[in-house]
Amino acid sequence: AQTVTQSQPEMSVQEAETVTLSCTYDTSENNYYLFWYKQPPSRQMILVIRQEAYKQQNATENRFSVNFQKAAKSFSLKISDSQLGDTAMYFCAFMKRTNDMRFGAGTRLTVKP
Amino acid sequence: DTGVSQDPRHKITKRGQNVTFRCDPISEHNRLYWYRQTLGQGPEFLTYFQNEAQLEKSRLLSDRFSAERPKGSFSTLEIQRTEQGDSAMYLCASRRSRDYRWPQHNEQFFGPGTRLTVL
Numbered sequence: 001a002q003t004v005t006q007s008q009p010e011m012s013v014q015e016a017e018t019v020t021l022s023c024t025y026d027t028s029e030n031n032y033y034l035f036w037y038k039q040p041p042s043r044q045m046i047l048v049i050r051q052e053a054y055k056q057q058n059a060t061e062n063r064f065s066v067n068f069q070k071a072a073k074s075f076s077l078k079i080s081d082s083q084l085g086d087t088a089m090y091f092c093a094f095m096k097r098t099n100d101m102r103f104g105a106g107t108r109l110t111v112k113p
Numbered sequence: 114d115t116g117v118s119q120d121p122r123h124k125i126t127k128r129g130q131n132v133t134f135r136c137d138p139i140s141e142h143n144r145l146y147w148y149r150q151t152l153g154q155g156p157e158f159l160t161y162f163q164n165e166a167q168l169e170k171s172r173l174l175s176d177r178f179s180a181e182r183p184k185g186s187f188s189t190l191e192i193q194r195t196e197q198g199d200s201a202m203y204l205c206a207s208r209r210s211r212d213y214r215w216p217q218h219n220e221q222f223f224g225p226g227t228r229l230t231v232l
Contacts, residue, residue, distance in 0.1 A: 103155030
């Protein structure tokens, strides 16, 4: 079974600063996908960034980037130039090639003005 | 079609009652997923459909839970004889089948959820 661990229940960052959210996972699969989803308060979950396991290059989407370490089974999310609108729960998720997505317990990020 | 929709958004029921939730996926998405999310936790997979076929069910889906997708479009999730432990947010998500030409299509798009409170 695949498990996803987010060891930081809560984090905070000052506006315009950089923050890194941690995620580790456990799998015996070689081909899979990793995701970071954002869930703002009382709003629906939206995708922040994705990474295909077969790609060595770390994914980047504007202010969001990942540090994917396949051997270490680590997948951290870096948010640069944090904005107040980044305040949300962030979930790391793992998906095998064909099936369901497994989520971590989440990290509550607060961006302070 | 602006996204995945779920109805109702909130449901309060008494223990022992039956409830049914509906999910309307994005129209061209043939895969549909149900998740349960309790407070402070990440979503937990319940079941998924490819078109009208239910292909996988989690151990979390007890015999009081049943899901259908009769025409391969919308889906319903029914909980019979609700218990207080069923109180949670029930999320629906949809996506296209994986296609090597468009890897971005493995993204799941989530609905706003149905929050169930069992008294």
